[in-house]
Amino acid sequence: MNKNNEAQRMEKILGIIYEMIDTLNAESDGIKVVKAPNTVLLGTESPLDSLMLVNLIVGTEQRIEEELGFSISALANEKAMSLKNSPLRTISSLAEFIAGIVKEQESLNKNTAP
Amino acid sequence: MDSPKVILISGTRKGVGRYLAEYYAQKGYQVIGCSRNPIDFQLPRYEHFQLDITDEEKVRKMFFDIRKKYHGIDILINNAGAASMNHVLLTTVETVKKLFSVNVLGTFLLSREAAKWMRNRPYGRIINLGSAATSLKLEGEAVYAASKAAVVSFTQIMAKELADFNVTVNAIGPTPLKTDLTRGVSDDKIQKIIERQSIKRYAEFSDISNVIDFFIRKESDNITGQVIYLGGV
Numbered sequence: 309m310n311k312n313n314e315a316q317r318m319e320k321i322l323g324i325i326y327e328m329i330d331t332l333n334a335e336s337d338g339i340k341v342v343k344a345p346n347t348v349l350l351g352t353e354s355p356l357d358s359l360m361l362v363n364l365i366v367g368t369e370q371r372i373e374e375e376l377g378f379s380i381s382a383l384a385n386e387k388a389m390s391l392k393n394s395p396l397r398t399i400s401s402l403a404e405f406i407a408g409i410v411k412e413q414e415s416l417n418k419n420t421a422p
Numbered sequence: 423m424d425s426p427k428v429i430l431i432s433g434t435r436k437g438v439g440r441y442l443a444e445y446y447a448q449k450g451y452q453v454i455g456c457s458r459n460p461i462d463f464q465l466p467r468y469e470h471f472q473l474d475i476t477d478e479e480k481v482r483k484m485f486f487d488i489r490k491k492y493h494g495i496d497i498l499i500n501n502a503g504a505a506s507m508n509h510v511l512l513t514t515v516e517t518v519k520k521l522f523s524v525n526v527l528g529t530f531l532l533s534r535e536a537a538k539w540m541r542n543r544p545y546g547r548i549i550n551l552g553s554a555a556t557s558l559k560l561e562g563e564a565v566y567a568a569s570k571a572a573v574v575s576f577t578q579i580m581a582k583e584l585a586d587f588n589v590t591v592n593a594i595g596p597t598p599l600k601t602d603l604t605r606g607v608s609d610d611k612i613q614k615i616i617e618r619q620s621i622k623r624y625a626e627f628s629d630i631s632n633v634i635d636f637f638i639r640k641e642s643d644n645i646t647g648q649v650i651y652l653g654g655v
Binding site: 359363366369370373378379381382 | 478479482483485486538539541542586
């Protein structure tokens with residue numbers, strides 16, 4: 309995949325995350341989550357409560373699978389759940405993390421295709 | 423029933439699982455079953471997946487396929503289980519790993535993936551299989567009872583975590599049934615267990631479906647984190 313395609317993929321993933329944030333914001337009476345790459349998702353600076361975080365991660369995972377048409381590894385894996393340098397800490401790190409999983413899965417699917 | 427609810431039952435190749443598959447298919451549910459080994463039966467409104475429920479990627483793939491075809495699931499019955507009866511001093515590490523893997527990890531994986539798809543829907547039910555061995559603290563079943571105790575704790579805490587998603591989580595604790603799990607146990611030992619029950623008889627498969635019917639009723643949406651033991655244990 310060339311750089312252009314990778315940029316398109318990142319854009320698509322960010323679009324899906326923002327779509328999820330729109331849904332969360334619509335359901336929330338409290339603070340709204342800003343749709344920006346540097347928005348913090350984890351820790352005390354995060355505007356998300358634990359339920360919103362669960363919905364964001366699971367909803368994004370499901371939308372990505374629908375979009376791609378195949379199952380990907382769970383986003384809630386050991387790496388993601390590690391507090392130190394978690395890929396879930398901001399919107400941009402989450403998008404990069406998902407892009408890595410998708411790339412890995414696509415390459416696996418290519419190698420195992422009949 | 424307005425539209426057929428989709429019900430996933432693990433361990434449907436034989437015993438209680440197969441009975442439940444037949445029972446709910448006959449009641450008009452769309453039943454999806456799974457087992458590690460192939461099945462030798464077919465049913466209307468029944469689809470089977472062959473997989474190891476402790477394999478995370480295979481479990482996720484099954485849920486992805488279910489989602490594509492049925493747009494989600496309404497009810498999960500974590501029936502698949504493994505048992506082994508032996509004195510703790512004669513129990514192998516392999517046995518412990520197997521029991522915890524199937525009974526706890528398998529239940530966890532199916533529940534986690536099912537709950538993801540039940541989320542944001544008005545109705546979701548997860549029913550786990552505990553065992554009277556836990557509450558009776560049966561000698562010779564230390565590891566099996568411990569794995570089922572883990573299922574009970576998992577049920578009770580998951581019930582709290584999934585309450586916001588309109589998903590109830592409950593468990594049933596059967597007393598001895600005539601299945602493969604008890605085949606290797608002597609009649610004398612089973613009889614001693616039955617003597618400790620308030621209602622002194624073998625459990626029937628229909629005793630289990632009766633409790634599940636209660637848990638999955640629409641009106642049971644205020645019942646969660648509960649364990650119902652058969653036989654007054």
